[in-house]
Amino acid sequence: MGSRTSAWTRAGACAAVATLCVAGMTGGTARAADPLKIGVIAEESAISGIAIPNGAKLAAEEINKAGGVNGRMIQIIEYDDHASASDAVRAFQRAAHEDHVAAVIASYMSEVVLALEPWSGRLHTPMITPGAASDNITKRIKEDYDHLKYTFHGYMTSTSIADIVCDAAKDMLVDKLHMQTAVVMSEDAAWTGPLDAEYLKCLPKIGLKVLDHIRLSPDTTDFTPIYNKIEGEKPDVIITGLSHVGVQPTVQWQQQQVPIPMFGISSQATSSTFWKDTNGAAQGVVFNMASAPDTPVTPKTIPFAKAYVAKYGIDPGYAGYTAYDDVYMIADAVKRAGGTDPDKLVDALEKTDYVGTIGRVVFRGRDSEFPHALTIGKGYITGLMVEWDHGKQVTVWPEGVAEGKMSFPAFVKTKQSSAN
Amino acid sequence: MSGRTLWTGFLVALAGLALLPFGVGGYVLGLMTLAYYYGVFAMAWDLLFGFAGEVNFGPSFLTGLGAYAAGLLNHYAGWPIPACVAAGAAAAVVGGVALAVPALRLSGPYFGLITLVAVLLLQNALVLNAGFTGGEIGLDLPDVLSADESTNYWIALAFMGLSGAILFGLSRSAVGLILQASGQDAVEASALGYNVTKHKLAAFCISALFSGLAGAMLVFYLGTASVGTVVDIAVGVQVIIAAVLGGRRTILGAAIGAIFLIVAGELLRPLGQLSTFVVSAFALAVILFFPGGFLGILSSRGGAR
Amino acid sequence: MLTLQILIDGFAISSLYALGAVGFTLIFGVCGVLNLSHGAIMVAAAVAAWVFAGTYGAGPVGGALGGVVVGLVVAYVTYGLIVRPIQRSRLIPHEEKEIFVLTSTLLWGIMIQEAIAYFFTSNPKTVPPVIPGVINIAGVRTPTNELLTAVVSLGAIGLLWVLVNGTRRGRALLAAAINPRGLTLLGFELDRIYLLVWTIYGLLTGIAGVLLGAFLGVSSDNVGTLTASAFSIVVLGGLGSVSGSLVAAFVVGYLETCTAYLVSPTIRTVPVLLLLVAVVYVRPQGLLGRR
Incomplete structure (x- = not known):
């Protein structure tokens, strides 16, 4: 009898330890001002994937060095989704429920982002994708704006x-x-x-x-x-x-x-x-x-690419640029929203007008065909053609x-x- | 360990786990909910392997059939959830029989390969007909079991408890003993007058029934049916590892193994990419040094061997 | 024109499949081991060749040799650390050794896969070809590397044949596959035979991995698929039958190539899977297998 229960106690203990760890993490990092937490979900073994947390961390470091956001330091919390939609959903739930992130930057795969989109709505957690391209991401927002308005498409649509x-x-x-x-x-x-x-x-x-x-x-x-x-x-x-x-x-x-x-x-x-x-x-x-390491698409492009190479030893994959911009955009929106209330943050993100590494980011409005998609064209984001030589x-x-x-x-x- | 201590331990553990929603947050509950459905997958697999001696490389063929049959009926025909779940279970049994009747004439690696190929064919069929099945993105379901984390948790726990009780009871019954005998020495079992194939087929059907049920319930918990969660070979691999890790031929050990794999993967999440490596290495070490699995370790400690 | 193209491409891919499957079937025949980390060993060899050739500047030939050595080392580790302990374990009942070998090698394969993805990303890698360029065969532009793949694959299999049939040790190896106990009575040590088989296995699999890396490219994500296709070919040919695996490799290679060219590349593997089901049901011992 004793041995049987101990197995289950152990299983229970494991679950309890999981909670304690989380509690410990959040408790330990709470200092004078709570950090501003941003979750990053990506496939870390893929080159396009690893660029996402890398780009985000670089932006966070820079912002923190300059004093943070209203005195709050940005903390990037990374989750590896192994390119699996179900892993990504679990990571998203954890980010929202346990780690209490203000926003999530997620994935370069449309399949994953489409799976996360309803969760971003259900859990009222703003999410930006730095690399997925499917038009359906924003088409769905058009169909059900009230529920899905928490999702922003930070990369060009297909x-x-x-x-x-x-x-x-x-x-x-x-x-x-x-x-x-x-x-x-x-x-x-x-x-x-x-x-x-x-x-x-x-x-x-x-x-x-x-x-x-x-x-x-x-x-x-x-x-x-x-x-x-x-x-x-x-x-x-x-x-x-x-x-x-x-x-x-x-x-x-x-x-x-x-x-x-x-x-x-x-x-x-x-x-x-x-x-x-x-x-x-x-x-x-x-x-x-959207941008290349040697091309001054905006004045921010080359300095970012240089800093990235200095820190990680390789050029950023395409989603690295956008993930870096996304952290700045979220920080900016938090400032304007005066906090991390999700609905206020969405309002603030909708008003984003930010010149990043890929051009000028302005999200399209609720009435457009693709709400929360990037505005494309001269004066906004134009895109490049690049050749290996x-x-x-x-x-x-x-x-x-x-x-x-x-x-x-x-x-x-x-x-x-x-x-x- | 006697059957009685196991039963008592089982019930105490279930009662303890039922209290979990009062102590932990929604995320941990969601994780455990998932673990319980995988637990049923693993127990159903163990019935077939541990007792009928057949290595089914394609448990996700059965779970996938159940999951997609239920999901498609809900998505296109709008059937209510209980009807879909029942239909899913039925589909898994029908598919299981269609696979098992010829496959059981085969043995060892041949049986294993056929079950593996069945998964690959199902996966191909789902992905190639993406317009109908949702393909790699998955199929959205209009209905979910419940929006409340605790309710979902209790449903899953009750389901696992019930399945575990039935499967475990079955394994300790006369039928289970015949199965065990035919799994270990088919010739002797048939010499004793038992129809080995009939018993194995029955085991396959029961395994399919529970796999299909669990697959169908799982998609109604997740709200989506996707290849990656119910059909992919990787899902089957997880199930097999869980059952062997927990202790083969114990039924209940399989569920412990499944819960362990999911909880360990989560605890090691700070390791990032390396978490899968570490979990696999740990599981390998247990299998090499303690072939009896978790339950084996416990029973030898308890001196009840 | 299309016929010739199918003949050439099918030949190259079939030879490579044959090489990949022969080692797999050999250790099953002699040691009774179904090694589910097979694909992982191939990928490890290919990625190692890529690293040696590129990062360490060993060039295409040095890289290829380095890759084969790594394949051999990983095969030894698989045997020494996983398969042998299970075979000798007293805790595991004899009739369950098979499932333990399967589960353990599966886990070991996952570990190799994850380690490769961690250190070298899961992006596909291609091993630089030893001989670049193309040759025109009656109007079909064929990469020289593709021909080299076929030649080396069949050459390695030919060498194996010579070894098995032409040397005392090789004949002992054949005998071990048929009756291991009889062999020990004749004064052969089974351990040494097993070590020899694993050496051959490691070399064949390492070469297959490097060739695959140069011909089509590999990624750590391919581990499962590679194991599954070796497994299918070996069962199709008859478990443990080397000649059966050769025939099966060519059947699979040509069936896939014809499907890809004449029907559609997207359903490339489907006819093979159906054939496999049919063969296993009608003739479970495989094309050339004995029961």
């Missing part, structure tokens, strides 16, 4: 990104290289649904006929059959929508010497380790980014900030090069 890629393709591919046809190649995921729909709409408008639309499984490891099919269709360019895959399609593209350039979105390419991960196969890959990311579009010219590897045959 539709906006597709429009930026189309704008760039018009300038660089159609006007300069006289390309006429394209194949859209995207991974099957939540964020690419609206992306592909917009690609299929905007590419013909700029004069690129879409010959085929390929959606590949994010588990694909062998891309040979896909490239083979695309090559048979003889397009001038492959327009990409890749995030969960990236290294493998790039390396196989180079090893198989697929003679068609790749242009579009490749999230893994935004990380500085991409060159090393692909052994340099990334040469000539052109991809979209000999181990460095070089901005090649738009013209005002471009530092280099786009050039493809030798095995890529464009009309111009074959005419020469």
Whole structure:
């Protein structure tokens, strides 16, 4: 008998210890002024994921050095979601219930953010995503504003990104290289649904006929059959929508010497380790980014990238920029709201007008088609096209900030090069 | 340990756990709620392995069937929760039988592989038909069991208690003994006149019934059915590890193992990425040095072996 | 044109599958061990090759060698730390050793996977190819590395065949698979045979991992899939049957390639899974297995 109960007492004790630990943590850190806690949920073993807590911590350090927010120090609490929606939900519940965070910065994966969105509403905890792209995040806010108003979309929506890629393709591919046809190649995921729909709409408008639309499984490891099919269709360019895959399609593209350039979105390419991960196969890959380490999108971009490299030894992944901005935006909103009351904080966040590392952040209003999405366009956020060139990311579009010219590897045959 | 001390311990532990909502916050309750459903998964698996001797690599095939059958009926047909849960359990049993009838002719690794392939096929079917099933994002359910943390907790605890009582009782009954005999030496058991296959099939059905029930209840607790929580191989791996860690062939140990895995993962959360590594290493050490699992350690300490 | 493309690509991937599966089936045949950390060992070898070649500047060849050595070391650790203690344990009843080996190697695989993700992120890595460039085979542009993958895979399997059939120790190894007790009576130490098998296993798996890393690239997230596919191929061919695994590897490789080219890459693995179900139901001992 004694032995049986002790097992359960132990299980019970474990649960009790869990509570005590939490109590200890909150008790221990409470000093003169309670810290301003911000939860960060991300997949820490992925490069795009780890940039989120890293960027957030950097911002918190800077703000704390400058005296904090109304005398309160910012404390970043990290949660690893292992790219799992259910882990993320548990982390969110913990952040809200036990750690009493004022706001949460969460994930670069649309699947995860879509799972967290209702919880952000249920638990009245404001949340900003620094990297997910699906339009459905803000579409849902439109449908049920009163419940879901706690969610803010701190990254470009898929539709906006597709429009930026189309704008760039018009300038660089159609006007300069006289390309006429394209194949859209995207991974099957939540964020690419609206992306592909917009690609299929905007590419013909700029004069690129879409010959085929390929959606590949994010588990694909062998891309040979896909490239083979695309090559048979003889397009001038492959327009990409890749995030969960990236290294493998790039390396196989180079090893198989697929003679068609790749242009579009490749999230893994935004990380500085991409060159090393692909052994340099990334040469000539052109991809979209909100900001690049060497490009002064705003006066804050380069200092941030430098500080990040100094602290972590690598360039920030794309969500690092936005996560860094998000902490400043939350701090700013807390100041204006005079505290962390969730509804007041949401009101304050809605009034955000902040120049960060990716441009000027103004969330779209309740009446727009996509409430709480970033305002895109001149004077706000414009986006860049960046190319890997000999181990460095070089901005090649738009013209005002471009530092280099786009050039493809030798095995890529464009009309111009074959005419020469 | 005699059956009586186990029963007493079981009831005392349940009574103790029932008081938890008065002492801890909503988050811990949510965690334990999840742990109890996993506990049922693990106990159902142990019935099949520990007593029928069959290593089912695909427990999440059964939980997934139950979860998605219930979820789809609620999402599209708007059936009430009890009907959906019943239908989910039925679907798991039907699917389980369809899998088991031919699979039980196989043994050892072959049986294991078939159950593993069943999970992969189910997962592929769900992801490829994303328009209907919600795919990787998951399927939203209009209804949930309860919005209140404590109510959810008690429902899960009662469910685990009841399932545990039935499964444990079954394992200690005459049927359980026959199963155990046929699991260890099928030839001898059939020589004694028992229809081994029929008993194993019964074990599979009962295992499927409880897996399906737990899967269906779990999605109505979470409010969403997703591949990652009820179908993925990783879910099955967790279940197997929980059962072996808690002490195979004990039924109740499986639930302890499941609760331990979830609580330990949470306690080690400050380690960040390394928490899974440490939990796995600990589980490996227990399995290597104390093959009897947690209950085995306790019973040898108590000197009741 | 498409036919030739399918023939070439299918050949390369099938050879690689064969190499990955042969080691797996060998330790099952000789030691009765289903090693579920198989995929993790392959990934460890590939990531090590990537680290040696890139970070430590060992170049493609040095990296590949380093990767194989790491694969071997991890295989030894798997044997010495996990499998052997279980086989010798008196606490575990004999008929339950199998489930203990399965659970423990599974946990060990998860540990390796998590450690790799922690130190090197879960982003996919690609091992630099020993010979870059492409060769044109009757109009099909084939990466030289793809041909090298096939050649090295089949070469390693050929060497194994020579070893097993042509040396005394190799024949002892075959005998161990059939009747371990008889072998001890003949004066062979089983322990030494087991160590030899694990050495061969480590080398084969290390090579397979490095080749996979150079051919398609690997990530720590692939660990489970790699183990599952080796397991499927081995069961399809007949557990413990090396020639069966070879046949099965080619069946799986070509079936996948044909599906990917002729139907759609998204359902690449589905026909293989269905075939597997059919074969196991109709002929549970596998294509070339004995019961």
